[in-house]
Amino acid sequence: MTDRKRWEQKLDELIRQKVRVRDEFQCQRCHRRIGSLQVSHYYDRVHRGTRWDLKNVDLMCGGCHMRIEHDKQGWYTDFKRAQLGERELRNLRTRAEAVAKFSIIDLQWLYQKLQREEVTRMIDPIEEPKVDEGTPTEPVDTPPTPEEEA
Numbered sequence: 001m002t003d004r005k006r007w008e009q010k011l012d013e014l015i016r017q018k019v020r021v022r023d024e025f026q027c028q029r030c031h032r033r034i035g036s037l038q039v040s041h042y043y044d045r046v047h048r049g050t051r052w053d054l055k056n057v058d059l060m061c062g063g064c065h066m067r068i069e070h071d072k073q074g075w076y077t078d079f080k081r082a083q084l085g086e087r088e089l090r091n092l093r094t095r096a097e098a099v100a101k102f103s104i105i106d107l108q109w110l111y112q113k114l115q116r117e118e119v120t121r122m123i124d125p126i127e128e129p130k131v132d133e134g135t136p137t138e139p140v141d142t143p144p145t146p147e148e149e150a
């Protein structure tokens with residue numbers, strides 16, 4: 001394995017550890033705490049500029065991860081807007097769309113920076129209707145209740 005690949009894998013693993021702690025080992029969509037949670041990237045991993053950016057990742061169970069992959073403009077965008085705010089969501093997009101070329105030194109620097117980064121809970125889970133695994137359901141858009149907006 002090349003050095004570059006190895007550092008990228010180390011960064012992927014570090015992001016995974018950080019986001020698990022930050023999101024309290026809980027799916028950010030359905031709130032389940034199960035063992036096999038995955039790292040969801042709002043902007044896909046091919047965008048190197050945000051691949052190891054904690055603002056771009058959220059912990060999801062397999063079912064929710066798959067569901068939002070096909071509906072990034074729906075719930076996931078609402079979630080990111082609530083989590084980051086409009087301005088930071090735009091900044092994230094700018095970073096995702098930038099052409100990022102990392103040297104190995106850059107990757108090492110990023111690793112050290114990420115290691116030091118504080119992880120604190122960013123948002124209370126957005127309420128969503130409980131999904132009954134037994135019955136197929138259409139995605140439902142529920143307007144926020146006044147309590148949630150407060």
Ligand SMILES: [Zn+2]
Pocket residue numbers: 027028029030031032060061062063064065
């Ligand atoms: Zn879930």
